[in-house]
Amino acid sequence: MGFILLGLFIILMLIGVPIAFVIGIVALLGIFGIPYTPEATVPMKMVNGLDSFVLLAVPLFILAANLMNSGKISEKLINLALAIVGPIRGGLAHANVLVSMMFAGVSGAAQADTAGVGKILIPSMLKQGYDKETAVGVTAASSTVGVVIPPSIPMIIFAGLTNASIGALFLGGIVPGILIGLGMMIFIYILARKRNYPRSKRVEMKKFAKLFFEAIPALLTPIIIIGGIISGFFTATEAAAVASLYTLIVCMFYYKTLKVKDLPKILMDTLALSSLSLFALAAASALGELMSYYQLGTIAQEFFANNVGTEWLFIIIVIGFFLFVGTFMDAIPAMILFVPVILPTALQFGIDPVHLGLIVVITLAIGLITPPYGLCLLLAAKIGDMSIERSFVAVIPYIAIIIVVLLFIAFFPEIAFYIPKLINPGLF
C-alpha cells in the first residue's frame, strides 16, 4: 500500500497537480485504505493541524515584512548598508547581503526580503555594470539568512514540533547566520576584484550619522523581539504581532511612509502568501496522521539503529534528505511531515533537539534557492528577468558557502551554542 501511494504521489506531482493537493489526495486515499478509521479524519486533521497558537506567527511575521517593504523601511536599511559597505569593491553586492541580515532581524520571512530588496538592488546593480548572474544570485542567496538569523518562522515551527526552546534556537541561529553572511561577502569580494565591480565613495561622517539615526527605529526591532521572547515578556507568536504593530506605528507616524488606505493591499498580500504554505501544512497534517499509523518514526529508528551506527552518518543523511525534500516542498510542510520521523532516532543518538533544529532549518533554507520550488530563487529570477536555470547556476557558489557553514554547525555545534550559553546558560 505504501509503495502505491508513493508512486501516486510522484505521478500526480510530475503531471502538475499542485503539491499541497497531492499531499491531501495521498492522505485521503491512504486513510480510505485503513480499516476502522473514518475518512472524515482528513478534514478534521487539516483543521487540527492549523489549530495551534504557534502557527499564527507565520502570517504575522510576513505582515511585518510586507509593512517594512511598503513603508520603505527596506530602503532606509539599504541606504545604511550602502554607507557601511559601499566603499568596498562590489559595494552594492555587499550591501545586498548586509541588508538581508538586517532584514532577517525583523522578519522571519525570507521571500519578503528577496522581493523588497531585489526590486531596488537588482536594477541598480545592473545599472552599475554588475553581471545579471551576480545581481540575481546575491539577492536570492542572501535572503536565506532570513530564516537562520532570528526571528525565524521555520525555527518557531520546529520548536512547536519538538518542544525545543524557541529562545535557544533563535540565539543559536545568530552565529551561523552571521557566518553565512560573512562567507558570502568574502566570495563577493574575490569575485568583485576579478570582475572589477565598482565601489561607491565613502560617505561623509555627517551623512552617515543621519542615515544611521534614520534607521534606528528599524534596527531596534530585533532587540525588542528577541529580548521580549528571551525575557519571557511575550511568546514567539505575540512577538510577531508586536513586530507588525511596531513596524506599522513607525511607518505611519514616524517615517510617515504608510497610509491607512495602503493597508488592505498589504493585508491581502500577507494572506495570499501565508495561506499557500499553511494550506500545504494543513494537508501535511493529514498525511502525517497516515505516516504515524504506519509508524514511520519507529521504522526509521530501527533502520538507523541496525544500519547506521554512527551519529555523523545520521546527520549527513538528514542533511541530504532535507536538501532533497527542500527542492520541491516548502519548509513548513516538510518539517511537519518528516521531523517527527527523524526525531526519535536523533534523540537516541543523543543529538540535542536545538542542534537538530539548527541543522534542519539551515538545510531547508537552502531549499529556498533550489529549483524547482525555491521561492527566493523564483522571485529573484523574475525581478532580474533571467531563466530559472541560469539563476540556479548563479546561486551554486553561495549554496556551497551555506553548506560549509552547515557542516561546521552540524559537527561543531559549540560554535552555534556559544551565544545562547553566554546569554542564558540555563537553556542547556
Added chain:
Amino acid sequence: MKRFVQTLEKLQITLGVFFLSIFFIVILLQIITRHLGISVIWTEEVANYSFIWSIFMGAAVMVNRREHFNFDFIIKKLTGVKELTLKIFNDLVLISFNICIFFLGLIVVNEFWNYTWATFPDMKMGYIWIAIPIMAGTMIIYSVSHLINHVQEYKAKEVRS
C-alpha cells in the same frame, strides 16, 4: 460565470483579511491584558479559530489565482491539444478531491456542530468546522471555471486542427 467568480474571490479574500485582522488585534489584546493583570481567557481560542478561517479562505482564493505551487515542466513541454488534455485532467483531479473534502467536511460539521468552545460556551464548534466545506465548495467553483475555460480552448484547438 467570470463575473460571479471575480465577485466571489473578492468576497472571500475580504473575509480572509477580516479574520486576519481579528487575530492580529486579539493577540495584541492578549499581551496588553496579561501585563495589566486582567484575565481574559478567550483570546487564544478566538485567535486560533480566526486564523483557521483566514487560511482556508486564502487557500481557496489561491486556487482561483493558480498560485499553489506545482511542477510545470511536463505541461510546458506539451503543446496544443495534449497540453490542454493534461490541464483538464488536473482540473478534474482538484475537483474530485474537493468534492470528497466537501462531503467529508459536511459529515464533520454535522457530527460536531453542537460542541462548544472551551472558553465561550455560547459559541458552537460548528462555526469553525463549516470553514472546510466552504473552502472546498469555493475551490470546486474556481476549478470548474478553470475547467470550462480549458474545455473551450480545447474545442477551439480541435476545430482549427
